[in-house]
Amino acid sequence: MGASLFIMRNKTDAVVIGGGALGASIFYYLTKLGMKDVVLIEKGELASGSTGDSAAFIRQHYSNDVSIQLVKKSLEFFQGFNNEFSCNNVFVNTGWFFLVPHHAADVFDSNMIRLKNEGIKTWSVSVSDLLDELPGINTDGIGRVAFEPESGYVDPHAMVEAVVNQGVKNGGEFTINNPVIGIDTSGNTSIVKTSAGDIDTKIVINAAGPWAHQIGLWMDIDLPLEISREQDIMVRPNNDASTITRCVSNMVDRTYIRAEPDGLVLVGTGHPKENEPANPDLYKKEADQEFVAETSRLLGHRFPSLSGSEVVKSWAGLYTITPDWNMILDRSPVHENHYLAVGGSGHSLKISPAMGQCLAEMIVFGEAKTVDISDLNARRFDTGQIVQSTYGGNRN
Ligand SMILES: Cc1cc2nc3c(=O)[nH]c(=O)nc-3n(C[C@H](O)[C@H](O)[C@H](O)COP(=O)(O)OP(=O)(O)OC[C@H]3O[C@@H](n4cnc5c(N)ncnc54)[C@H](O)[C@@H]3O)c2cc1C
Structure with missing residues (x-):
């Protein structure tokens, strides 16, 4: 479905690392918001990380504001999925x-x-x-x-493929079986090194799921995962x-x-x-x-x-768990053109559509517009302003 074996672009506006639910959503929304020069890089197959192993429940019983707002928006996305992406039964509304x-x-x-x-x-x-x-x-x-x-479950493989495919139709490019092996952060732009070649990019997004800590070290940040x-x-x-x-x-x-x-x-x-x-x-x-x-x-x-x-x-x-069981969804505190969508913590497939949309808005417009995601900021574990929840764990 349009994955290139070699990266055609060696200079781009944004590189998304990771072809799971989060990376796919960010890639799609960046291209939808008009950023055409975007490359998604996946080291295996699409959805070959946590996303493909997910039980993929879509339910809305959260107990903090940011998650409730994110799941509300994401449910609208799932309800419109078949029309938007010309698919059948990706979201199954069982109740x-x-x-x-x-x-x-x-x-x-x-x-x-x-x-x-x-x-x-x-x-x-x-x-x-x-x-x-x-x-x-x-x-x-x-x-x-x-x-x-209105709740149910999704087919995570079909979801990611459809979303990435649409990002390609919108002008983006993606590669599979192509690990990122390092990032050079010494210049004004970043050089993302992959096994198929280097890409000079203005923006880097870490959506590498369980491997996000390693990508983080290449971004000069030690993520609490x-x-x-x-x-x-x-x-x-x-x-x-x-x-x-x-x-x-x-x-x-x-x-x-x-x-x-x-x-x-x-x-x-x-x-x-x-x-x-x-x-x-x-x-x-x-x-x-x-x-x-x-x-x-x-x-x-x-x-x-x-x-x-x-x-x-x-x-x-x-x-991939953060100390408060909620994702970090923010600009990196270290390099201003690096972004983080990490720490899905066992419940983030269902909120990945709105999270991807919000991070794409932050990148394109300077701030998230769909949902206020400031509670998911990257500094909260240092400042002690962690996200509170009633049930804890992946129930959240
Ligand atoms: C058993 C199980 C059950 C779950 N049940 C639910 C549920 O019912 N509902 C729910 O909402 N959530 C559930 N979750 C959680 C949910 O699946 C995750 O929060 C979500 O899939 C995380 O997506 P992601 O894109 O962040 O990570 P991933 O899907 O892991 O994607 C990261 C991708 O990055 C790629 N990558 C990593 N390193 C590199 C590199 N160096 N170069 C290139 N690519 C790289 C990986 O190959 C991977 O494909 C469950 C998870 C599991 C494991």
Whole structure:
């Protein structure tokens, strides 16, 4: 779909490093805002990092202003995706249930008021009504339930490909299988060194996901990022009557569950849990046996009809985590023509459209216009003004 094996331009206005959800979105919006001379560089295939491993839930139950505003804008993007990018079924609107334990009922209630005040379409559902929506569910331990009719999930590979393709139509260029191997920051412009040649560029954007720390060092900045391994499984329900028609985030058992279009069911475990530090170039990409067994057990406990389902696939991807579990989305404090979109922290696929738009606006217009992203500034871990959230972890 138009990736060049060699970079055609050796001088450009902007280089985006990383072809995941963030890099793709920034690339697309830069070209959409009129910056034609933009090159996206990806060391593997598009979406071959965290994005391709993502469970890809799109839900709106956040608990801080900046994330709520970003997810609202991003949902509009997903709802218009098929028209804008001439695709089918990239965003699947299943609706989303959030199951909350009794001990978190108070914070849940106040957060629901906040979400409604901020215009999110969501409401509480009684535990008995939940049985109509998710027949056979074991309701033990569920204190509160939220429903979001407009939420669902995306196909992350199809999303990134469509978005990058449109950026190319808008005048940008991208290369794959072409690692950035260094950045020379000594001049007025930057020289981005790649295995296919050097590019002299006015602007560099670091959207390298789990590898962002290394790119950061080449940008002369030591980014506060921690990498953690995150596992998922896919099961085949052992009867045709799968009860999972919606996306479900289950804070009671710390699981997330959703069906694929072919009827397989994806299951992962949420937070709180220990981080599992990993080297992005050298980590185990299949799930551990203990994880598979425990996640299957939790699935069967909550949905007894799925007990004993065959596990057909398992994998592990990477979270890139900042100290407050929110991205750094800002101009670099070190070089004014360097920008950072790093630290997806386990929940940033769903907000990548608006984040890309905001960073592109900052680059083109000098400030983000769509959402005020100043809370995601790069200096907040030094000043102590971190982003607050109710639930913590990737729930945020
Ligand atoms: C198992 C799992 C489940 C998740 N579930 C959800 C979810 O349900 N909902 C949600 O919103 N989020 C979820 N997330 C988080 C979400 O997937 C990430 O926040 C998001 O994908 C991060 O995108 P990114 O573009 O920053 O990083 P990435 O997708 O990792 O992209 C970075 C890219 O940069 C490239 N790169 C790195 N170094 C170089 C280099 N030197 N030269 C060139 N290219 C380079 C990499 O190859 C990679 O493709 C999940 C993540 C995982 C792992």
